[in-house]
Amino acid sequence: MRLVKSYLRRAYSSFVAHVFDVPPRFMAFLLFLTLLVLPLAGLDTYYLSMLTYANVIAIFAVSWDLLVGRTGQISLGHALFFGIGGYATGFLSKNLGIPIWVTIPLAVLVGCLTAFLIGFPCLRVKGPYLALITMAFPLIVWRVIKWVPLYPLFGGERGIIGLPSFFPALSGSIVAMNARVQAEYYLTLLVLFVCSVIIYKIANSRTGIVFMSILDDELASKACGINVTKYKLMSFTISGLFATLAGCMFAHLFGRTATPSMFELTLSFIPVVVTFLGGIGTIYGPIVGAYVYAIVDRYFLTILVPKLVDVPPWFQHAKLLIFIFIVLLLIIKWPRGVARFTTDRLEDLEEARDLDERGPRIWKRYKTRKKK
Amino acid sequence: MHLLEVENLTKRFGGLTALKNVDFHIDEGEMVGIIGPNGAGKTTLFNLISGLLKPDSGAVKLRGENITGLAPHKIVNKGIARTFQIVRPFRHLPVIANVMVALKSPRGARKIEWLKTMERKAADMLEDVGLSELMLEPAENVGHGDLKRLEMAKALATEPDLLMLDEPFGGLNPLETDFLIKSIMRMHLDEPSRGIVIVEHKLYALMQIVERVIVLHQGEKIAEGTPEEIAKNKKVIEVYMGKGM
Numbered sequence: 001m002r003l004v005k006s007y008l009r010r011a012y013s014s015f016v017a018h019v020f021d022v023p024p025r026f027m028a029f030l031l032f033l034t035l036l037v038l039p040l041a042g043l044d045t046y047y048l049s050m051l052t053y054a055n056v057i058a059i060f061a062v063s064w065d066l067l068v069g070r071t072g073q074i075s076l077g078h079a080l081f082f083g084i085g086g087y088a089t090g091f092l093s094k095n096l097g098i099p100i101w102v103t104i105p106l107a108v109l110v111g112c113l114t115a116f117l118i119g120f121p122c123l124r125v126k127g128p129y130l131a132l133i134t135m136a137f138p139l140i141v142w143r144v145i146k147w148v149p150l151y152p153l154f155g156g157e158r159g160i161i162g163l164p165s166f167f168p169a170l171s172g173s174i175v176a177m178n179a180r181v182q183a184e185y186y187l188t189l190l191v192l193f194v195c196s197v198i199i200y201k202i203a204n205s206r207t208g209i210v211f212m213s214i215l216d217d218e219l220a221s222k223a224c225g226i227n228v229t230k231y232k233l234m235s236f237t238i239s240g241l242f243a244t245l246a247g248c249m250f251a252h253l254f255g256r257t258a259t260p261s262m263f264e265l266t267l268s269f270i271p272v273v274v275t276f277l278g279g280i281g282t283i284y285g286p287i288v289g290a291y292v293y294a295i296v297d298r299y300f301l302t303i304l305v306p307k308l309v310d311v312p313p314w315f316q317h318a319k320l321l322i323f324i325f326i327v328l329l330l331i332i333k334w335p336r337g338v339a340r341f342t343t344d345r346l347e348d349l350e351e352a353r354d355l356d357e358r359g360p361r362i363w364k365r366y367k368t369r370k371k372k
Numbered sequence: 373m374h375l376l377e378v379e380n381l382t383k384r385f386g387g388l389t390a391l392k393n394v395d396f397h398i399d400e401g402e403m404v405g406i407i408g409p410n411g412a413g414k415t416t417l418f419n420l421i422s423g424l425l426k427p428d429s430g431a432v433k434l435r436g437e438n439i440t441g442l443a444p445h446k447i448v449n450k451g452i453a454r455t456f457q458i459v460r461p462f463r464h465l466p467v468i469a470n471v472m473v474a475l476k477s478p479r480g481a482r483k484i485e486w487l488k489t490m491e492r493k494a495a496d497m498l499e500d501v502g503l504s505e506l507m508l509e510p511a512e513n514v515g516h517g518d519l520k521r522l523e524m525a526k527a528l529a530t531e532p533d534l535l536m537l538d539e540p541f542g543g544l545n546p547l548e549t550d551f552l553i554k555s556i557m558r559m560h561l562d563e564p565s566r567g568i569v570i571v572e573h574k575l576y577a578l579m580q581i582v583e584r585v586i587v588l589h590q591g592e593k594i595a596e597g598t599p600e601e602i603a604k605n606k607k608v609i610e611v612y613m614g615k616g617m
Contacts, residue, residue, distance in 0.1 A: 206476055206490060213462040213473040220460035223422065225448030225477030225530050281464075 024343040028284065035189055045181045047299070049254075052181070054294030055188035056250050057270060059195050061278075061286035063242035064271035069281030070203050071235040072215030073123060076268050077134035080118075080141060081111045081240045083262035085247025087145070090160035090258035091153070100164050104248045111244025112237055119236035123229060126218075135268065142263035159259035163252055184253055191249065192287070195242055200283045202238060211235050215281075266320060273320075277327045279337020288339040296323055373436050375400045375567045376421070376452070376534050381430035383416055383591075390416040392591045393430070398534065403560060403568045405578045405599075408588035409611060414571045415457060417588070418538050422454045423447040434534070449479040453532035455523040457539045457571075461511035468494050468507045470522055474529035483531040494529070501525045501555055517548040521555070528559070534567040541574045549577050557581060579603070587611070 019025045039048055064078050088107035092098045098106075122133050145154050154160060165171070166187060170180035202208055210231050213221040222228055251258045261267070270293070271286070278289030301319045305311060334341040374397040383391040391413045398404050406414050419425040421432050423444040431440045439447055462470050471494040474480050484493050498504050501521040506514055511522065520540060527535055540556070541549045560568060572578040579585070579599040587595040587602060589611045595602060602608055 206472060209465060209469045209472055210476050212465050212469070216462035216464055217460050219424070219444075220456070220462065220526075221473055222424075222444040223448065223454060223456070223460075224474040224526055225445050225453075225479055226473060227445050227477075 023346040023349065027342070027346065032193070039182045039185055045178055048181050048185050050294050050298040051291070052185045052188050052253060053298065054291045055185075055192045056246050056253065057274060057293060058192050058287040058290035059188075059249070060243055060246035061271040061274040061290050062196050062199050062283060063239045063246065065275050065280060065283055065286045066199050066203055066211075066242075067235055067239035069275065070208065070215060070283075071211040071232060072218075073232055073236065074127065074131040075134040075236075075239070076131045076272070077137045077139075078239075078243050078271055079263050079265070079267035080134075080138040081115065081243035082247035082250065082267055083138060083141065083145075083258075083260075084111050084114055085244035086251030086258035086262045087154065087160065088244075089248045090163050090251050093164055094160050094162065095153075100166065100252060104245070104252075107248050108241055108244050111247070112241045114244075115237045115240025116233065119233045119240075123232040123236060135265070138263040138268060139265070142260055145260050145263065157260060159257050159261075161257045163256040163258065165256060166252055188249060188253070191245070195245065196283065196287060199238075199242065203283050207231070207234070269320075273324055273327050276331060277338060279340035282337065282340050282343075284343075285337045285339040289337070292338070293323060296326065374398065374433075375402075375435060376569075377431075377433040377436075378417075378421065379431045379433070381417070381420060381432065382428050383413075383420055383425065384428050389591050391420070391427075394588070394591070394593050396586055396593065396596065398567045398569060400533075400565045400567055402584065403570070403582045405582035405585045406569060406571045406588060407573075407575060407578065407585060407602075411590070412588040413591040414588055415538060416591075418454060418536055418571060421447075422452060422536065445477065448530055448532075449477060451479070451530075451533035452536065453527040453530050453534075454536040455527050455538055455540065457542060459516065459519040459523055461514070461519050461522055463512040464510065466508050466510055467503060467514060467522060468498060470511055471497050471525050471529050474526045477530055480530040497525045497529050500528070500559070502551070517544050520544060520548075521552065524552075524555070531563075532566065534569065536569045536571075538571050539573060540570060541572060541577050549574070553577060553581055 019029050035051070038051070043051075060078065060082060063081075064075065068074055085107050088110045089100070089103040092103040092106055093100055118134075118137060122130060125133060144150070146157055148156065150156070165180065167180050167183050170176045170183060203211070210221065210226055213224070213226065214228055214231060218228055247262060251262070274289035274293050275286045276289075277292060278285030278287065297319055301315075301322060306315070330338060336344070376398040378394060378396050381391055381394045382389070394413075394417060406417065408414050416425065420427050423439075423442050423446070426441045431438055433439065434450055434452060437450075439450055439452075442450070462473060465473070468491070472490055475484065475490050475494055481490075484490060495504065495507060498507055501524050503518060503521055503525065506518060511519065514522065520543070524537070524540065527537075537556075540552055544552065556568070556570075560566070570578060570582060582599060585595075585597065585599055585602045586593060587605075587608050594611065595605045595608050597605070
């Protein structure tokens, strides 16, 4: 009993030191708490599923941020992993009848393997050429999936439909449906939390330092004895892993289908837009960006604007375009992203409080004692 | 056996022959300077040895092992580290993390003593070059003189057998130059078996510290000898001052 008590006390004090005393983290903690209690506050299921969508997109965008914002390898074809995730888990669970908790890890493995195989030749080219090559892959797969002879396997244009849900027990009545939406929301929130913490830890580890060095100066990291290809491939694979996971979640949650549209170009650009909105290279930025995107896309442009003004029919198809326009306007004002702007202000406040007491937040542990 | 042997190294860029049959060797614990007017091929020579460029003919041997045309990171892990003429820090990373990148390489990681963390080792390396004050500063906020020293720390982090410094004194004021000379000398005494090659324009600084000088001119080696010999060499004076003096 006393042991448990001492552990609890230690956990509490480390929580205070690491979260309460760092304003940006405290803000993040408050936001997370808000997200936790939202369903209990009686939020409508439509908005809840909107936030579920935001969670999935956030996982997707965070994985993109690790690759592009932290390693500098531009990928404009992340939809490839998203789609492969959806199709792999769909194929395994629908056609072979494997339970969902097995198919998702298997699909993630498939995504990892794809990332590894594609990254091996692709990562030898740089900059815009890499972006173009990665962009080509989902488009190729998109055509292959729709190829008529493969209809029995992948269902052609229609895709694989009727995937099992995460909570098969919760169906039938309205009450059960509402409970399912809530359960799915909590599930995605948990997965988002775990994934973003893992990616944040990777990005700030010693390996993450090497990723950053490749972003800054590839030649100089070679001159430091770093096998650049190996680290790029590592980053690409990790990024592919989480993007595939996001695709799996998406396929099982929304419409419970794996459609060819998961390979579409639009989907490759969503993480780009979302990450730039939140702040590239921050890891937490894309999460904020994803929430903004989901709310603007699914609430403002879908519900609020049609309610207020008479919109033409093409409006529904121009939503992403309008969102990108909004992002561009925001980027003029806050070029480093919305989330980073906020944390910068918070850190300024903190620095005013204790000016030379601390170094940059991530590097706190390397801090040396001040000399008298 | 020589530490580094360069045999008949030739490199052409299109019609221009940047290096023509350059031949020299460096022994363990030797400090050698390479001088020459602009365009003499000094940096090309460095790039060839460190693997950034592939020679058209000739060979580079480290302790008798042929390392010609290997990938740059493999050459670093074999024990040849270099700095760049124009500093290349990792701008978004703190100074200490710049050194940790080099410690993350296979050779750098191997050279970390037992029970010592990478961070501790990086901090020690920075203390050796006198940068411990700026340890947590992002490299983009650090001045040019300090970045030159950071380059040195990065190169030293892999504990190379042969250290190649490309214009280490370029753009430094006399005070900083003196400091760097002192730290190079100290490093030389600490690790007596390490070979050091310095390419430099500032002959005054270079001649103080090196034991042997190699003179390049238009891609060819025109002289080699102790600093005193080189200072008297007719051909070298001709190249630097012009004919008819």
